[in-house]
Amino acid sequence: MKKLIKKLHLWLSLPLGVVMSITCFTGAMLIFEKEITESLQRRYYYVDAVGSSKISFADAIASVEPMLEEGQRITGVVVSPDPARTWKINLSAPKHAAVYVDQYSGEVLGSPKRLPFFSTMFRLHRWLMDSRPEDKGVIYWGKMIVGVSTLLFVIITITGIILWIPNSRQMWKNRSRISVTRGWRRFLYDLHVAGGIYASLLILAMALTGLTWSFEWYRNGLYSLFGASTTPVAYAQKPQRADAQDSPYAVWEAAHDNVVSRYASHGDVTISKNTVSVKLTGLGNPRAADKYTFDVATGAVESVTMYSDAPRRQKVGGWVYSLHVGNFAGLFSRILWFLASMLGAALPLTGYYLWLKRNLFKSKKS
Numbered sequence: 379m380k381k382l383i384k385k386l387h388l389w390l391s392l393p394l395g396v397v398m399s400i401t402c403f404t405g406a407m408l409i410f411e412k413e414i415t416e417s418l419q420r421r422y423y424y425v426d427a428v429g430s431s432k433i434s435f436a437d438a439i440a441s442v443e444p445m446l447e448e449g450q451r452i453t454g455v456v457v458s459p460d461p462a463r464t465w466k467i468n469l470s471a472p473k474h475a476a477v478y479v480d481q482y483s484g485e486v487l488g489s490p491k492r493l494p495f496f497s498t499m500f501r502l503h504r505w506l507m508d509s510r511p512e513d514k515g516v517i518y519w520g521k522m523i524v525g526v527s528t529l530l531f532v533i534i535t536i537t538g539i540i541l542w543i544p545n546s547r548q549m550w551k552n553r554s555r556i557s558v559t560r561g562w563r564r565f566l567y568d569l570h571v572a573g574g575i576y577a578s579l580l581i582l583a584m585a586l587t588g589l590t591w592s593f594e595w596y597r598n599g600l601y602s603l604f605g606a607s608t609t610p611v612a613y614a615q616k617p618q619r620a621d622a623q624d625s626p627y628a629v630w631e632a633a634h635d636n637v638v639s640r641y642a643s644h645g646d647v648t649i650s651k652n653t654v655s656v657k658l659t660g661l662g663n664p665r666a667a668d669k670y671t672f673d674v675a676t677g678a679v680e681s682v683t684m685y686s687d688a689p690r691r692q693k694v695g696g697w698v699y700s701l702h703v704g705n706f707a708g709l710f711s712r713i714l715w716f717l718a719s720m721l722g723a724a725l726p727l728t729g730y731y732l733w734l735k736r737n738l739f740k741s742k743k744s
Contacts, residue, residue, distance in 0.1 A: 390533060394531065398528075398722070404499040405503055406720050408500060409703065411499075414496075415496065419490045424463060425464055426483075428462055433482070433484045434631055435627040435634075442486055452468070453468045453470050455467055458646050465478065465479045476489060506520040532586060535578055539575065542574070553575070567732060576718075580714065580718035584722075586600075587701045601695075606691040608691075626674055629672075630677070637654045638656070644657065645657030645659050664705050665696035666685045666696060670683075
């Protein structure tokens with residue numbers, strides 16, 4: 379049986395190894411994108427000095443509005459509990475566009491762009507640099523190749539774990555350590571065998587969650603497994619009342635103050651149209667949030683959906699994302715995920731080296 383498993387492991391790895399090295403390496407690069415981006419473009423995300431008083435939402439938005447392009451509109455404000463962080467003014471277009479404002483001086487700091495390096499890493503990670511076809515009936519080859527490769531990588535990882543299982547105590551010791559004193563080939567062998575087993579569970583977690591972005595049938599099946607609906611959560615937008623103010627931003631501020639006063643601690647608060655979303659901390663799911671709706675004329679809270687009462691699909695989706703990127707336990711889990719991703723990128727390369735070395739050696743011996 380092990381001979382068959384070994385052949386399956388080898389013949390799946392040979393054609394797919396390069397794709398999986400790229401996927402794992404680019405995933406590792408993206409883990410600390412936020413910290414690196416904010417460090418290199420700090421002027422957008424942090425104020426020069428924390429002041430004694432803040433400007434109003436209305437003043438901040440009024441300073442941004444003259445900069446809007448045709449078709450753009452203000453969709454919300456994101457306020458961090460950290461007084462040193464700037465306010466983020468969300469825009470309707472393009473996707474994820476925003477302008478940052480110093481809430482003490484009122485200075486408009488501009489719109490940061492995603493660093494080209496991370497844009498490339500993301501496109502490689504998700505689609506192998508392929509472009510989304512305009513016709514939905516056309517196969518999205520980059521996405522398909524990554525998805526199929528990831529699905530088969532799960533099989534490769536499982537067969538690798540089976541092949542690793544030792545038959546004796548001495549073999550257990552040999553297969554559980556990485557030697558750095560017995561030559562280059564031995565180091566690469568140990569990195570492939572021992573390193574692979576150490577990273578295998580984390581790699582499986584990344585692969586099994588990552589497949590939800592590749593295949594709808596897989597996503598629906600996984601969500602159903604955890605008792606979640608296969609229908610995306612639809613949040614009903616409460617229509618604005620006829621007597622709502624033409625400039626509702628003062629009401630946004632009243633709603634923000636009303637909601638935030640209910641919390642001793644919280645994460646980012648997003649205010650938009652008639653909704654306040656409060657991110658929670660310490661739950662392991664960074665996407666966990668309580669959602670409030672408010673009267674657009676007065677800012678009074680009208681309804682609330684606590685995270686504990688949120689639809690199961692929303693919770694499962696948040697946990698799937700957290701497990702995929704490893705941010706459920708803060709810096710500690712992200713470092714583990716980074717190391718496991720780098721090992722995942724090295725495994726196919728070390729496997730290629732060992733396979734070529736063995737086969738070339740046999741050829742020369744013959």
